[in-house]
Amino acid sequence: MSQNAQNPDVVIVGGGMAGLAGALALTGNGAKVTLVEQAPEFGEVGAGLQLAPNATGILKRWGLLDQVINIGVTPKHLVFRDAITGEELTRQDVGGDFVEHYGAPYVVVHRSDLHRILLEACRRAGVVLVNDVHVERVETVDNRARVFATGGAVYEADAVIGADGLKSALRRQVAQDEPVSSAYVAYRGAVPVAEIEDVQDLEDVVVYLGPNCHLVQYPLRKGELLNTVAVFESPSFEQGVEQYGDVDELEEAYKDCVPEVRKALTNLGRSIRWPMYDREPIPNWVSGRMVLMGDAAHPVLQYLAQGACQALEDAATLQDLSRGTVFTGHGIDPAAWDGVMKSFNDVRAPRTARVQRTARVWGESWHVDGIGRTLRNMLFRKRGDDFEYTDWLYGENAAR
Template sequence: MFEPEPSTEAAITEVLVIGGGMTGLASALALSRNGASVTVVERAREFGEVGAGLQMAPNATRILQRWGLLEKARAIGVQPRHLIFRDAISGEELTRQTLGGEFEKRYGAPYIVIHRSDLHRILLDACREAGVTLVTDAAVTSVETVDGRATARVASGAVYEADAVLAADGLKSRMRREVSDDEPVISGFVAYRGTVPITEETPQDDLENVVVYLGPNCHLVQYPLRKGELLNTVAVFKSPSFERGEEQYGGVDELQNAYVDCVPAVRNALANVGLEVRWPMYDREPIENWITGRMVLTGDAAHPMLQYLAQGACQAIEDAATMQDVTRGTVFPGEGSGGGVDVDAWDDALREFAERRAPRTARVQRTARVWGASWHVSGIGRTLRNLLFASRGDGNFQYNDWLYLPVADEG
């Protein structure tokens, strides 16, 4: 549904969020829970998400629970029984983590897999119910701060004034250029993704689990979605054409060649991915400064990361919860207060937000790179990796705690 943007006369809002993806909607919802007047502007003609499945670890589902959205996510998602890693060449199981029982008790929330579009719709509906103003077909071209007020200009000529602007405009963020001249980093790896209906012909092994096959310069992930009606498959491999600078590639020979030495279960799973679009994998180097004037970066605009820890959406939701925490009781008197903004408190709130989030997200970014490198080794590296994975028993939480346990400042 198209929701027209305002005229060139400035529209006034307490908080303007640039970007209507997962990060933008989560941030808008979190601040609206503090009583803020929030406007979200999205450059596309409608709100929506592309892609397939998402893994939502306890550090994110704990926040969905806090917002009263966890049961909606449970109702449409799947709570897998195990996370299993296997060697893609031999097929042997390397390690597994039981995701219920002690795991859920330890981290205070479940591990859920959900379709991206389903979680996006849950957040969008929650924003509408909270009274967030949602505007489409509005590409923000600039933001400037004068006398403690931010002014955002849209390509069409529309103007917004706000006490604060949250730039949630993704990996290739236009707003990030205001604080950094860096560029996205090419990983050399690409992904093909797809979802297919689960039928009687679908191999029944592991339809209740998240399964990751690790191979030299490739891996493959499978898990069920939508209450077990769909099978989600992601094939990731090192791409010579991407390393040459080609985001898209007309042939599929690279895909087949990357998995030629893998077990039949992996090779056969390639039939489940769509070949129309491939997803090039980028991240960026961590940066310390996310703020210029009254604008702050958030989500992938601030800390894009590779997918190996399955934390992109999770860290965006953590961002939103932290923004809620640092503005409650300072910028805003309290939840449901109906406003009462103290504009002088915004500078401190944005600074505290970045100080809390930048070190943690930088660690996730860097760890994701190391984790991915360990997945794709060959030769003696593969042998050592397999031995290390096999040495970890189910119920060993030493590699999870730093990421999944509540952080000290979590509300």
């Protein structure tokens, strides 16, 4: 190991969006950070990612927003349509006034591109990145945290950040819970626009809402790719089957939808589906000198497009709280971590719990039928082009 890997100020467990963002934020305060990841190499699977102003404002502050915009797309509108009739229900402009109001744009980007940008920024900042490390537990002894890994490796630091995702092993040190199945699964695909006939809506994020299903489409990589995500209630997943060997459920879920939706299903990769989980919010993320962040602390269903956004909020909050306390102009005060972790927990747990619960309710409203669908469509049509419903989520002080 390098000297920094042997004597870090902070060890971060997990090399996804949350872990990389946390590492970048803390090195920005002058911390020596070692990040350990169990995979043999860094990378991110999936397709598109929506970044609202509460996230892009943080990327702007870190000097990364231009890179993200240059490889992504800034859509003009968020559009919701009824998947059975094709009727447009509401349209939100995310251009001029929206950007001015929130101080940052709405951007859609390929998940792997954002991950790469964060990874490269961490390398430039001097984060020590170590692969093939499977962490078993963290212990706190004499105000020092020790990370124990399979094979006998031990990492010691003043603080440990547990960012090991939805199925976090470190979460077991603060809660004996399990991921909660939503009964919904997703198929995803990102295909070249040049290969699609009669392609439309290449400047917008479009969501089709159907009974027990929805479909999302938006452009990626400067409009060269079209990202499609189909989400539906799966009878086999309700019975505990994560991967299902046929696509008959997919076809059945969308059989009554408009031709535009059914045609979009041909853009999906069908070799793998993504079962959708979250967890119940928990009030405490701290165990000794370890604190959770990202999906390890607050996995959220995708309906508000806030998974990565909340991870970035976590990192920025941790950066703010540790600057001037742990990391001061006069050196480092390791003892301050106890107060920082408590403050971080106190600030972030209520915020992310609201996001988690709202995402569940929002998803339920997308998938209703009968009178529920009629009422939902009426409410969507009455929505004005204002910020009444998004200030709590995207606003400047929403995260604190």
